[in-house]
Amino acid sequence: MSAAAPALPRPGHLGTDRRLLTIAGELAVAITICVVGYFWAAEWFQVHEAAWTVQVLQLLGVDTSGVVPGSILIFRGPGEVLEGIVTLSCSSVLSVGGLVALTAVVLRGRGLHALFGLVVATAAVVVANMVRLVLSALAGWAWGGPAMTLFHDWAGTLWALASTLGGFLLMVCLTLPAAERAEQDVAGRHTARRPQSWARPGLGYRTADVVAPPAGSRPRLASFVHRRVLPRRLSAHLAARRESGRIDYRIGHQPVDRRIATVQRLAADGLGAHSASLVAVATYDDDARVLEALALAVAARQWEPVVDARVSALRLWARGWMQASGHRDDAPRPRRPHGAHAAPDGAVTAPRTAPPPARGALPTPLDFARPHPEDLP
Template sequence: MTVGAAVLLGGSPYRRARRPLRSGRRLVPVLLDLLLAVVICAVGFRYGAGFLQVHEARWVAHVLDLVGVDSVSWSLERHILVFRPDGEVILAEVTESCSSILSVLGLTALTAVVLRGRRQHAVAGLVVAVAALLVLNHLRLAASTVAGLVWGTPALVLFHDWVGTVWNLAATLGGFLLMVCITLPTAERAEQDVAGRHTARRPDSWARPGLGYRPADDDPRAPSRRLNLTGLVYRYVLPDRVARWMGARREAERIDYRIGHLPSAERAARVRALAGDGLGAHAASLVAVATYDDDPAVLDALAESIAARQWEPVTNHRVAALRLWARGWLLQHPEREPASGARPDEREPPTQRLWPPADRPVPRPPVPVPPRSRPRARPDDPGRPMPSSLPQPRPPAADGPAVLVTGAGGPAGVAVVRRLVALGHRVVAGDADVAAAGGALAHTAVVLPRGDHPRFVEALLGVCAVYGVDALVSTVAEELPHLAAGAARLAAAGIATWLPDAAAVDGCCDKAAFARAMAAAGVPHPATATSADEVAGVPGPWVVKPVAGRGSRGVRLLDERAPVVQALREDDGLIAQTRLTGREFTADALVDRNGGLRVVVPRWREETKAGISVKGRTFASEAVTEVVAAALAAVGLTGPANVQGFVADDGTATVVEINPRFSGGLPLTLAAGADVVSAYLAGVRGAPLPELSFRPGVAMSRYFAETYSSADGSPVADPCAPVAVTA
């Protein structure tokens, strides 16, 4: 009997002569585990909190939409917009504490530090626990949202702060218990049966009674033997030889089979593996090792493995006995090195190590630290100046109200955003595309639903309320009818708009209606056929285009009448017009609220790509100005307009279409001196419109310009920006 066994049995007391010398070395693995947990939590919170906030808000809105609740929107990142039937708009923010990031990181750190010995079992337990946490947290957020939708803001706050807090605590605890249940081995995989008796076949030296080996015959706590179906099959159904063979095979598959006959080093490694599975799972075997094994190396391994699992709860008297024994062993042998008593030929070869020694830190791959985003160069930094052709977002001149620009992903939206930022306005860029280029050029970028979405106006109201917007500039013609329908709600919220008449917008967007309006007003316009029967009255060659379209999408140039007739018969959403000859022009115009034409800036479309002018030049022409003014008056349009047409060789101007918005070639108009953007914003806010003029002969050659951002949305420096050489 060793000294450790005597201490376990309550025998000779030990004397605390001095502090153990090895206590400091035992702290190193603990400190490393704590450091790993801190790194997991810090890195996970840094890169996972925002992701869960955004997507949990989105998932809640989607789930409620699936069950028929369409009064909830996620158009604002990390927010849930609730539109109550009485008109109240609740803006609920999904903060870090609202999301499940804290619980997920806690379980992840616990798995990596404490339960990593179970490997694939630990990973499976973590995955199931995290999935359960996400589902329960989504239910909590959805319930809070429904409470706010039905009973208002106080109910949402009450449910979230009180019921939701208890819910979150229960969900975290339940996820932890679920993870532990999946990670730790079941009782059937342990070596003892339900009565605590060993079933593995061991050498004779282990086959004598002892502490933890089997309960005494007169022990009143020994449970009675239970009958089960497997036992009945083994005894009465299977032949004896088959039953013995299957029983031996079952015993051979047990985790700890035949520990006693193994060499010292392998026995120590097996003890560490058993302790890593949980003291409660293999308590009887571990107590038997402490009772009967007399190898100091094995006992050192057992004591250190028990000491490393102080977090494990005491589930029975054997676990308590193991801890008392381990404490006594380590205090009685502070100077002993692991495996020092083993002979050289019995020590564990490095290539056959089954478990790392407990006194050495477990090697871990380094946690990759993502590279920091390069800091944006300051305006006064001479090292990396940005050229003026690549405008960067600038800080606002004052903390005043902001301007919301919709359609920030299109050429017109990008031009408007750039101009307003250059003028010192605080700009919020909105688009249905989360990666819209205009968002990177503005001070704030938001994701909005499409203009035809039933909650489009509600999303605008939410954005304006959050970011302090007092003026709205739309660069998408298809949005204008929906904005006109919600103009009263926008005005009630203090958001200034300048929206053209809905009938005028419809007359511009419907090319067939526009052709009728031009014909009625006597404005030069190409002959138009809206059906196959009318093609005979339209001279060729022809251009076939959609009734409602933009950017030259779906446009076909045909020279034979038969294909034109066939196209209009197959698709009633097409029209056919005479293909004009001459020089194509575009005119940017601004009409005040009273119908007065403030400026017309014609420019030649010298080269276009996908319907967007990439090369152009301004020019002055009374004929073009007159026909543009007549066309605008015919449809009754106010605000910004983009008029397209042709000038024939004899100087006659013909209008083809009008777009009730800013054009994609707007930068050329601004460069020519006609600041229609600032004039329009002044009109939106109710100020008088300034006098506008332009300079003819200004040429534009457009090229691609890029914006860059990292995964978290922070800007990335332009790699093509010139570098100043300093001495």
């Protein structure tokens, strides 16, 4: 008789469990933001929204007073005072807390774009809620307390719902990239002009050429901020960081010789300057000469600092390519000193790296942007 085989434990669903933990953590973060923001900022919103509403009513000629914090005193006639209290449900703290939670959990990958969208959407929601309070106060000033309560509880509730939804849509509109910069249109057609040789599952395919509409000369807020508001060094740093994460799909449309020259030129700017484009070439290009040129260019710049994960991936890929292709250093070897041992026959050696540039010859590693024309010698 043979002994029964021991029961082996079934492998756990590590990927599923990790994803569930990630979702649970994001939900916990969103709930924490809403709860903490509610108790920490509710009073501030009550007091300031009441004060701002009083100022608007005074500009409209209504006899009001904000002497009581969080309340709107409306003087309707001789001896008749109507008090409107801005409660927690009357303020915009709930809408603002929800927008902050959504930005932190869902849209945080967009960075500064998400922050800009959150600021604009928050301002829009606060202004819309002030309009609601002003209209409620005007209804009470004209027709008395019951009219103010009726307008606030019914029309004001619908107004608050619409303003919250509008603020969220405004935030998403400002956070997501523009239509001409997106890789797919609303119909799902691929519009990034990715080369057919770079088409892979999950990246989208272009079944037919999509005729893009001519780009108009509409004013752009980002262009105005970079040219007129931000300091020059900060603008160059942000532009360099964006260029580092941008894939230039024009490379795949070039012939092989021009593709090799482009890869060498991009690598000469620094591995961190166009790391996303170089990683795309290493991942999707299928021409051995282009990949050979990229591997040699990366291997020749081993002295550069590792600024992100893409540079690390490029170095590891170049090392693997060099070892798999069996590269040797064909340059004349110097005479080895006495007592040194020669490398065994068949050993794979990496190509000699380019010497580091002199101090001050290139930009600092923190800024990979190309120098401005007036800065060139």
